Amino acid sequence: MPELPEVEVVRAGLEPAVTGSLITDVDVLDERALTRHEKTHGDFAASLIGRRMLGAVRRGKFLWVPLDRMPLDRPPSDERDRALLIHLGMSGQVLLREPGIPGERHVRIRLVIEHPELGEFAVHFVDQRTFGSMAVDALVPTPDGAPGGVGHSATTVPSQVAHIARDPLDPAFDDAGFYRALASRRTTVKRALLDQSLISGIGNIYADEALWAARVHFDQPVATLSRPRARALLAEVRLVLQRALAEGGTSFDAQYVNVNGASGYFSHSLNAYGRQGQPCPRCGRPLLRATFMNRSSHYCGHCQRIRRPRTPQPPAP
DNA sequence: AGCGAGCCCTGCGCGC
DNA sequence: TGCGCGCAGGGCTCGC
Numbered sequence: 595m596p597e598l599p600e601v602e603v604v605r606a607g608l609e610p611a612v613t614g615s616l617i618t619d620v621d622v623l624d625e626r627a628l629t630r631h632e633k634t635h636g637d638f639a640a641s642l643i644g645r646r647m648l649g650a651v652r653r654g655k656f657l658w659v660p661l662d663r664m665p666l667d668r669p670p671s672d673e674r675d676r677a678l679l680i681h682l683g684m685s686g687q688v689l690l691r692e693p694g695i696p697g698e699r700h701v702r703i704r705l706v707i708e709h710p711e712l713g714e715f716a717v718h719f720v721d722q723r724t725f726g727s728m729a730v731d732a733l734v735p736t737p738d739g740a741p742g743g744v745g746h747s748a749t750t751v752p753s754q755v756a757h758i759a760r761d762p763l764d765p766a767f768d769d770a771g772f773y774r775a776l777a778s779r780r781t782t783v784k785r786a787l788l789d790q791s792l793i794s795g796i797g798n799i800y801a802d803e804a805l806w807a808a809r810v811h812f813d814q815p816v817a818t819l820s821r822p823r824a825r826a827l828l829a830e831v832r833l834v835l836q837r838a839l840a841e842g843g844t845s846f847d848a849q850y851v852n853v854n855g856a857s858g859y860f861s862h863s864l865n866a867y868g869r870q871g872q873p874c875p876r877c878g879r880p881l882l883r884a885t886f887m888n889r890s891s892h893y894c895g896h897c898q899r900i901r902r903p904r905t906p907q908p909p910a911p
Numbered sequence: 912a913g914c915g916a917g918c919c920c921t922g923c924g925c926g927c
Numbered sequence: 928t929g930c931g932c933g934c935a936g937g938g939c940t941c942g943c
């Protein structure tokens with residue numbers, strides 16, 4: 595449920611507190627929050643305590659905190675730089691709290707960090723549905739040599755993020771490559787928008803919103819999208835994400851990250867998602883809801899129709 | 912390659 | 928009042 599804008603709000607809120615902070619304590623209250631942590635990287639808590647955090651980086655819906663190297667010698671096989679990887683899943687939150695106060699209902703992991711100027715914080719990883727998780731992961735170089743994500747200049751990403759495409763707000767996102775992929779793939783457009791290995795950061799809500807804004811039907815085959823319509827769609831994707839980001843960016847205090855599922859999801863500005871039966875803001879006809887990919891698609895049956903290209907596509911070789 | 916199904920999980924809202 | 932069910936869905940694996 596947290597999509598790019600929500601995760602970016604978390605990243606931006608976390609950044610000033612974690613950058614330069616030392617991890618002094620780690621408490622794993624629920625092992626299910628470590629499903630992404632590979633034991634080959636050592637014990638989760640032990641590999642974090644004593645390390646300094648260098649920033650907060652995001653690609654799509656993935657968030658990570660690069661770590662400095664241990665002051666002590668390490669075996670050569672262990673020399674790779676590492677990061678604390680965070681995925682919020684469906685219901686995850688990262689909350690900055692004063693140390694020592696009792697945790698929220700679904701706190702899964704608690705870190706205590708010490709900032710050189712701001713002092714001590716508790717970082718609570720709260721997750722009701724436990725689809726989210728934290729992990730310590732090795733950083734690997736980006737194939738294109740550009741920064742791994744938004745928020746840090748290092749040209750690395752956690753190994754678990756290596757297959758995730760750049761997101762459309764990343765300056766290094768490859769527009770031309772995206773259009774080429776659309777032209778060559780035999781899939782449909784919403785499926786493509788949700789494919790994190792093609793374009794990342796988009797979930798069900800903003801997919802429906804961008805498709806509505808671009809007047810594209812969710813089940814349109816991507817290979818039949820004209821280049822201008824593909825351009826328009828990518829532009830609307832960016833607009834929808836930026837608009838949500840602008841709204842979310844004002845709803846949190848710089849020191850306390852608090853993005854919640856229900857109210858924090860910028861729901862008041864949605865045109866299509868969850869509005870089945872209500873009039874389309876553009877044409878007034880009732881919005882529809884269809885089941886697609888085991889989830890809901892919300893769309894306008896009048897504005898968003900499958901458009902076949904004028905000339906038939908050549909058969910695939 | 913691409914797609915459907917299944918799995919992980921909890922809270923909520925519904926019908927009976 | 929309460930029970931059981933369906934639904935919400937991100938990411939990943941498996942099998943076709």
